Amino acid sequence: MKYDFNKIIERKKTDSIKWNFNKNEFNAEDILPMWVADMDFPCPEPVAEAIKKRAEHTVFGYPIELDSCYEAVIEKVKRDYRWKIEKDWIVFCDGVVGGLYASVKAFAQKGEEVIIQEPVFHHFRSAIEDNNCYVKNNELSFDGENYTMNYEDLKNYFHDSKTLMGNHAKMMILSSPHNPVGRVWSKDELMKLGEICLENNCVIISDEIHCDVVFKRSQHTTFASISEEFANHSVTFIAPGKTFNISGLGEAVAIIPNKDMRDKFIAARGAVGSGNVFGKVALEAAYIDGEEYLLQLKEYLEDNLNYFINHIEKKIPKLKVIRPEGTFLVWVDMRELGLNNHELNEFLVKEAKVKFNDGAIFGRAGEGFQRINIGCPRIYIKEALIRLEMALRNRSLL
Known part of the structure; x- marks a missing residue:
């Protein structure tokens, strides 16, 4: 239509x-x-129709994720980002911001530093500080026209055996595509970043909530899809909320190939929900029929x-x-x-x-x-x- x-x-x-x-x-x-x-x-009309159909049932008890919901995510990631993922890797969340908070709790100790690249989505900083950790800002370089990653600053940080707060950070939150500057990081840029982080035992939490809205001259690369090593040292967040304008339904996906990391994330998430009944219906409809x-x-x-x-x-x-x-x-x-x-x-x-x-x-x-x-x-x-x-x-x- x-x-x-x-x-x-x-x-x-x-x-x-x-x-x-x-x-x-x-x-x-x-x-x-x-x-x-x-x-x-x-x-999208298919999303609205799916929600209306579910609402007609009139019983809205605690939901579970059906196989069809997992399949919708698996197929969407394979179709759009050429990344083959497994059902066990998927953890449903009630939003990416909640997932970021759980990630800091899971992978950073109280008092440790967590790396971000400002100017960046402000909830990165709040997720870190509200978990009693400290921000290490690997500030983006800006030449008046374009923003790029400052790899030398990151390397120098890791090469210092000690930081003011102790050992260097073991976690970095990546915005990809970047909010607010709008960069869609190339595969080469992500590879360079990932190699630096892997060399220093630093996991990447990749917020890719805006990955679907990319303009003609650019192409989104999912960080974890680049290599098995990257996948096993990362958490990838996606969600239909921004793309299909359904953020109010509170549904997001964490893709975590590493079982140990996945278990830590789930434990850190605790009793926080995995979304609501309408969010799950909407996610499935959007990923299947929203193209x-x-x-x-x-x-x-x-x-x-x-x-x-x-x-x-x-x-x-x-x-x-x-x-x-x-x-x-x-x-x-x-x-x-x-x-x-x-x-x-x-x-x-x-x-x-x-x-x-x-x-x-x-x-x-x-x-x-x-x-x-x-x-x-x-x-x-x-x-x-x-x-x-x-x-x-x-x-x-x-």
Whole structure:
């Protein structure tokens, strides 16, 4: 079927964090929200139909994962990422963030360091610190145009026999594709990273929740698919939530080939659930019958991206878009406006009447940047850019 991603769907009365935040936080309803990473599109029709059919049963007791749910994951990973996995490797979770918390608990001792690559999804840091561990920031290198991994910094860290906190980290959390900068790491980049970590007995926790939304010139490589050694020293997280806009159903998958690591993860997860009955139904339907939706979605998102970039280059040249290779999130450098981080956020909300993600939440390297969600009907993007342009003109900042 043909999906109409231009269609406006009212979300203000649906208990939406994205759309209700304005009223709760700013006591205003005229602010256009383009921040939290959910899209303003309906989910695929097969997913909606599967949920409706299950709802007709009217009994919603504790669910289990049926063989068909495992098979859907196995087939999806094989089809899309050329990685043959086994049923026993799969652990269902109620979300990737919960899985990250369980991973830190499982693979890092209290007081140890865990490596991340900022600017990065802020829950990486919270998962580490809330488990009484410390962040080691292997900050991405930025040349003003592109972000790359800083391998030398990582090597130097490992080569130091002692760190301030003791022995070097035994765990790293990888964002792949990277949120918020939009990099889709190449196989060569991942191999180089993996070899450094393996040499130093450091496991990789690979958050690949955005792996399905990759643009035409790029190709996602699942870290664990590169080699058996990588697979046996890693945990891979995937989920249908971002791809098919069903994050509210709370269903994710951890793929853990190493049995010892898998057992530790399950023990660390403890009594935390493995998702809900509707999440399981939705995951299965999305992974089996969501391909047509995904193809149309990526085409629409790439058109949104091109429109967004073209408008900024022509009308708001002081802003610099770091063109993403994947995700529906765009990382924008606003430092040339000359506003400090607080002033920038105040200006956007109070004068431009738009709500983006403050880049500083992703780490100090994000100060002066904003993360903007383009997973919405194009009219929202047009309106946001008009508001932004007018507010900048009113401030004589263009």
